[in-house]
Every structure is written in C-alpha cells, then in structure tokens.
Amino acid sequence: MSRGRRDPDLVRSYVRTGGRVRAAHELDLVTLVRAVADGRPDHRPDERRLLALTSRRGALSIAELSAYLDLPASVVKIIVSDLLDSGHLQCPTPAEVKPELALIKEVLHGLRAIAG
Numbered sequence: 001m002s003r004g005r006r007d008p009d010l011v012r013s014y015v016r017t018g019g020r021v022r023a024a025h026e027l028d029l030v031t032l033v034r035a036v037a038d039g040r041p042d043h044r045p046d047e048r049r050l051l052a053l054t055s056r057r058g059a060l061s062i063a064e065l066s067a068y069l070d071l072p073a074s075v076v077k078i079i080v081s082d083l084l085d086s087g088h089l090q091c092p093t094p095a096e097v098k099p100e101l102a103l104i105k106e107v108l109h110g111l112r113a114i115a116g
Helices: 045-057 062-069 073-085 101-115
Strands: 032-035
Touching: 032 045, 032 073, 045 062, 045 073, 062 073
Parallel strands: none
Antiparallel strands: none
C-alpha cells in the first residue's frame, strides 16, 4: 500500500489566510495590483513574496500572482486584500497601466500577420 503525499513545504490554504475564506475587497481574477510600499519584517512569507513580485514586475493581475506564487486564486485574493488594507498595495486605474512598447509592437506584428 502506498503512503500519502508527504511534502514538508505543504501549508494548507486556511493556515495561509488565518482561517478566512473571503477577501474584504471585491477582487476579480483580472484585477491589477501593484506595490506602493516595501514589506515589513512582520509580514507573513506569502505577503513578502507577493510584494517582492509586484515590486519587480509592476502591476500584475490576481491570476498572474496566483500562477507565479503557485497559490489558489482565492488565497491570493485574501492576501491582496490584507495588503490593500495596510496600504502596501494599490489597484491602479487603467490609465495608469501602460504596456511596454515592445509588447505593443509584438501585438501589432501579430495582427498584421493575421491580416495577411
């Protein structure tokens, strides 16, 4: 008989969120967030990882953060909500989020290739 999965780094979602199942803010998978303050030493490891990621990469969606951090989106929403409340993250308006020029050129090239 095989033994169950034993992963020493496995932390249950309810431990990561302090037992909470809902975020205080209404957040979608496409909601963008970005860091506006550095993490504190008393932040939990997931909060520090999320802040470091948004500091390096700029505005990221909840879905992207979930993929980068390898956490369920529901857990990321709760962590993001906590960091929004503490003032470490903010949700930029669409006018504040400007794509990189290289990305715009790549999209334009792809559209021209499709149009033939």
